[in-house]
Amino acid sequence: MLRTSIHRFCVAALTLACASAQANYLLSSQGVSFEFNQLDADSFTFKITNADQATGNWSTDTNLGFLGFKDLGPLTGITGATVTNILPSSSSVWSYSAQELNGNGCLGGTSGGICLDANPDIPLASVMMFQIDLLGTTLAIDPAVGPHLKIGFTYWVPDKGDPTKNNFVPGHYEIGGDLLSLNMQFSACTTSDCGGGGGSGSGGGGGGGNVPEPASLALAGLALASAVAASRRRNRG
Template identity: 30%
Template sequence: MSSILKRIVAPVALAACLGMAGNANAGVLEFQGVTFTTSFMANVLRLEIDAANPTGDWSTATTLGMLGIKDVGSFSSVSLTAAPPGGLSWTINNNELSANGCVNGANPMKICAFGSHLALTDDMVFEFTFTGGTQDFTSPHLKVGMYEGDSPDKVGSLMSLNVPAIPEPETYGMLLAGLALVGALARKRAS
């Protein structure tokens, strides 16, 4: 391999591997017996909620009535393209989810979805499709409004946490391969 080619290949390989290491496509958060799993592909953010057995101050909750998402980059619009039964009729606006609902702090980079209360179960899947802007779904910030049936009063905490990203095993493999290539080229150069 020529000296010029080595100088180009090594940094490109390292940059590609390091870039991929930061692009995990899944995250998991557990809070009061409920598991939130996010994944994404292109401009679609998928949120699965496993909530059949909430605990803590959500232990009496039987329904979900509000869902807030922020820290997802920029976008010009968003639509709910998959949801549990009854969820596709939910309204989406650009307000911050608070104890009063989706009514405060309008911001074009936040979404708040709400509507008729949905029964808490496992495998509740929501998909949000974003258009325009530049999305970053690696660690979205979630808030949720839990209820007892159709009561207008929320049960317990809104939560308010980022879903931490979990790198896939392939990401680690590519990172290690890139580092091995850089190490091999460095050893060859030293000899």
């Protein structure tokens, strides 16, 4: 019974280790860090750190309005994409488009990727995380190229003109600083695994102890299984 339990533990730990070994991609610009983690064949998480402390021409932006991803693979048969707001908690609903993200939103020509529009735009926070699930297709990212990221940070533009005349433009969000458009770089570990970039994260704060990685757990389990097997052989001898 003990041997069977240890075997099951090892299998589970190895499975978790393999899952955690999915490709991770990183990018930093104007004081903001971005992290792309593939979860499985058709979903990934996207994390933004320090967006509320951005520098350069992002420093006056207050919200996240648009996300664009390309070089995810051919996306044959894609029918849409769903976005789950993990951090911060938000009731904003994302709409999917196959159009190119440009200075006016998801209004360009066919991009070969996906464009996501938040409604309403989400206030920037120190840590923002989203899970994106593709519908009807799978990811096929080339690690040598990495996913191409586009970001549209926005700011609020108040009402303009006279409400009684045709020149009235109601308040709305507009893309403010540069429209980021860069390929993310492959990384063997996430920012939290590498020991950096986790100080402003949510949950445990900055002073928690290190959590063993799944691969370490798997090795520990295998070592325990080997020790038990060796002990059994000695007892039979």
